[in-house]
């Protein structure tokens with residue numbers, strides 16, 4: 248028999264739910280059965296007498312190993328009496344070999360593998376659907392988080408490289424009217440581990456894509472549609488598919504700066520030279536325009552790329568499209584962008600989603616040109632991906648080109664984002680939006 252108060256001292260019983268129960272049932276317990284549920288929660292059955300049972304599932308989940316930094320993992324393993332080199336060994340397995348379970352870590356002793364499996368969770372994202380387009384070169388994953396919300400990630404494969412687009416929140420509180428995610432509201436912030444897991448999925452997918460290269464027409468995937476360069480896309484010869492995740496953009500669901508601390512931990516993890524080892528310049532964050540986030544990013548040591556969603560040269564229209572503009576209007580946003588450039592000497596990218604008859608006139612392009620003239624910046628024009636039920640229209644190709652010409656004539660560098668995965672709605676929030684808006688089939692028709 249174990250006196251209940253002893254439970255306070257047992258490592259496995261640190262959950263607050265169990266502690267509360269200990270106070271309520273201050274009685275000896277005859278035996279305890281502990282089970283791990285599929286989503287990493289612990290389930291306990293306490294037998295108080297031959298008749299009385301208490302069953303409870305902890306509100307705390309087992310720690311997700313992807314939420315641990317290397318020092319935190321080292322501290323845990325030290326607690327377990329493991330030698331110091333084990334943490335790096337496991338780290339390498341997770342972030343270089345990309346293994347998904349302790350069973351695959353064959354360089355570890357069996358007892359340690361078993362303890363890892365029993366006490367930690369190796370990833371919490373459950374793959375709900377995966378869709379492919381562009382001959383398998385665009386892949387989109389819909390994930391389910393442990394407590395229900397959905398999340399999406401996209402992988403775009405190009406000759407010699409691959410770009411992942413990951414989510415930083417489940418849903419989004421910003422409410423931009425043209426965005427499927429904005430219509431969901433914020434479901435919850437996600438953890439660094441949940442962000443990193445999406446990147447690991449992309450890295451594994453990119454790696455396996457090399458094993459089964461898909462034939463593509465010449466020049467079909469010449470440019471990166473999320474992080475455009477100044478170079479005009481040119482036809483490229485067929486090359487073997489890449490094995491390495493080369494770029495990552497935080498342009499999936501959510502506003503990264505509204506989940507800054509957790510998001511930044513994921514940036515550090517992706518950059519870690521002992522892990523995924525992604526160069527800071529191959530990482531790009533996109534913000535709706537949260538000025539304090541831009542100021543904070545300017546102070547960070549890692550020089551990742553910054554993209555700002557501008558979408559309109561005037562405050563009335565921008566506030567209509569993006570409620571955040573009431574808090575951080577264009578003048579404040581551009582002042583923050585200028586300070587960022589002055590402080591970092593890095594070029595800022597402005598995203599501009601083109602909506603027919605709303606923000607796509609040559610006059611608006613000229614006004615935008617005046618606002619941005621002289622700034623170390625680049626404009627990325629984005630054809631709008633229709634969101635079912637939104638009373639908006641995508642600008643025609645000719646109108647987009649005219650807009651681009653006006654900006655270029657004003658001396659502002661400007662490219663049009665190449666589209667990927669239209670058939671599987673691989674745009675910000677599109678697939679996840681299917682959970683709250685009409686059917687996936689309707690969305691996939693756009």
Ligand code: SAH
Nearest residue numbers: 426498501502533534535556598631632675
């Ligand atoms: N919350 C951040 C990052 C995620 S959205 C932000 O708003 O910048 C990434 C980009 O996709 C943003 O520029 C956003 O305006 C754009 N976007 C959102 N919905 C879109 C749609 N339906 N079609 C095209 N671009 C869209």
Ligand code: SF4
Nearest residue numbers: 419421423426429535
């Ligand atoms: Fe949120 Fe970005 Fe969508 Fe706006 S565009 S609702 S900030 S995800």
